[in-house]
Amino acid sequence: MPSKIGYYVSGNTAEGFVNFLSTNTPNFHHHIILKHPSNKIKTTIINEIIKKYESDHDIEVLYSSIGKEYLEGVIIRDKKVAIIDEKIATADLSGSFEIDLSLFFAQDITNIDLSTDINKITQLTQNAYDNFRTGLKVHDDLEEVYIKEMNFDAANKLADEFIDTLLKYVPKQNKEATVVHRLFGTNTRDGVVNVVPEILSQLSKKYFIKGRAGTGKSTLMKKITAAAQEHGFDVELYHCSFDPNSADMVLIRDLEFCIFDSTDPHEFFPNGPGEEEIDMYEKTVTPCTDEKYEKEITEINSRYKSYMKKGVVELKAAGDIINKIEQKFTMDPREIEKITSFISGKIIE
Numbered sequence: 001m002p003s004k005i006g007y008y009v010s011g012n013t014a015e016g017f018v019n020f021l022s023t024n025t026p027n028f029h030h031h032i033i034l035k036h037p038s039n040k041i042k043t044t045i046i047n048e049i050i051k052k053y054e055s056d057h058d059i060e061v062l063y064s065s066i067g068k069e070y071l072e073g074v075i076i077r078d079k080k081v082a083i084i085d086e087k088i089a090t091a092d093l094s095g096s097f098e099i100d101l102s103l104f105f106a107q108d109i110t111n112i113d114l115s116t117d118i119n120k121i122t123q124l125t126q127n128a129y130d131n132f133r134t135g136l137k138v139h140d141d142l143e144e145v146y147i148k149e150m151n152f153d154a155a156n157k158l159a160d161e162f163i164d165t166l167l168k169y170v171p172k173q174n175k176e177a178t179v180v181h182r183l184f185g186t187n188t189r190d191g192v193v194n195v196v197p198e199i200l201s202q203l204s205k206k207y208f209i210k211g212r213a214g215t216g217k218s219t220l221m222k223k224i225t226a227a228a229q230e231h232g233f234d235v236e237l238y239h240c241s242f243d244p245n246s247a248d249m250v251l252i253r254d255l256e257f258c259i260f261d262s263t264d265p266h267e268f269f270p271n272g273p274g275e276e277e278i279d280m281y282e283k284t285v286t287p288c289t290d291e292k293y294e295k296e297i298t299e300i301n302s303r304y305k306s307y308m309k310k311g312v313v314e315l316k317a318a319g320d321i322i323n324k325i326e327q328k329f330t331m332d333p334r335e336i337e338k339i340t341s342f343i344s345g346k347i348i349e
Contacts, residue, residue: 004054005202006061006195010072010088011186011241012315014136016129017065018244020181021073021088024060029080031096032343033089037114038329039070039322041101042085046071048340049083062088067189067319081347104339107330117325121318128314132187135307136243142300143214145293149286155216158283162220163227170255173232179225180234184249185266186241189319191312192265196249204274205255208262211280212290217261220280221247224259228252242308 009021025031034042043064050059057076062084064070073084082093089096102109185194200206209217218240225247228235238249238260249260262268262277270277281289290297 002054002056002058003202004050004059004061006063006198007238008063008065008072008183008186008195008241009181010062010065011183011239011244012065012125012128012132012188012311013186013241013244014129014132015244017125018183018239019088019090020183020239021062021082021084022090022092023179023181025075025080025082025093026178027080027094028082029095030082030346031089031093032081032083032346033086033096033098034083034101035086035098036101037109037112038326038331039064039066039085040326041329041331043069043071044331044336045101045339045343046074046083046085048336049343050074052340052344063195065186065188066322068193076347079347083343099339099343101339104342105331105335109329112328114325114328117321121321124314124318124321128187128311128318131307131311131314132242135304135311138300138304138307139213139242142212142297142304145297145300146212146214146281146285146289149289149292150215151284151286152216155219155280155284158278158280159216159220159223162278163224166224166255166257167227167231170231173254175232177229177232178234179229180236182236182238183241183244184238184260187308187312187315189316189322192241192308194266196260196266196268199249199251199258200268203251203253203256203258205257206270206275207257207259208268208270208275208277209259209280210262210277210282212263212285215280215285217263217280218246218248221250221259221261224250 009024010019034045036042053076057078060075062071062073064072072088073082075082184196184199211217225235225237233252233254236251237247240246240248249258251258
């Protein structure tokens with residue numbers, strides 16, 4: 001039975017806008033780029049493509065870093081085709097070509113001036129990135145508190161033992177492994193969002209990492225990624241939507257396995273078969289560190305979260321302007337059907 005999975009390839013982070021699409025679609029026959037000022041219209045077309053192909057093909061839905069009402073694309077992997085919003089199109093995509101959707105609509109958009117609104121959106125989004133970046137610097141101070149109380153030998157031993165348990169009795173795969181880069185959530189106009197429950201529902205072995213900032217969660221996952229690659233297993237590496245240089249999840253579909261950072265703002269708890277918790281704070285940090293530095297930790301946490309909230313407020317304001325822009329555009333179901341048929345004709349059967 002065909003599967004349908006969803007994730008993010010783009011995100012609003014402390015390093016600005018990040019885009020991992022190209023790692024997910026190397027050597028594709030086509031990247032069909034949808035060009036139009038309306039996110040609503042592009043999302044409608046993407047949804048129509050999904051409906052057309054999901055009964056017979058595995059589908060990968062690319063969620064939008066703007067908000068939950070939009071999509072950024074769909075991947076039909078067995079056809080090596082991706083239909084994507086121009087927002088995530090990059091110069092390194094193979095077989096890419098643009099479709100100017102306005103050519104299919106009766107509405108004349110040439111006289112719609114969006115320059116002022118777009119400038120406001122750009123400024124608000126940059127303000128959000130600036131706040132996230134400041135928040136990350138504050139968060140680094142929090143990491144320093146725990147790093148000086150870390151037992152790195154214990155952390156290394158934990159990693160070695162975990163990898164040994166995961167792979168010791170699994171035959172090496174006779175192939176070169178690949179790593180695709182994704183996010184399981186990001187900062188949007190709706191707040192900090194994630195699709196962790198959706199991802200976990202597809203797997204049988206799930207490890208929830210608990211801990212504090214700087215206690216080795218990301219390092220553990222990067223070590224697991226390297227070991228799985230060496231063993232010949234393809235890996236999905238999900239980056240932190242706050243600090244994209246940090247890893248938040250490692251998923252190996254061939255083993256129906258994932259391990260992920262299960263702390264705020266994406267905190268979950270094991271409550272079913274095949275789910276286990278690993279507490280890095282308990283296993284690698286000097287006991288009573290929280291109590292020892294309670295005042296300092298509380299103050300840093302408060303400052304860090306205040307910058308995150310400011311950033312999300314800016315994205316919300318940008319999203320409100322996007323909604324105002326969307327009201328300027330109209331679409332007829334017959335026009336959408338015509339575009340969908342045209343795109344289907346470009347997909348190699």
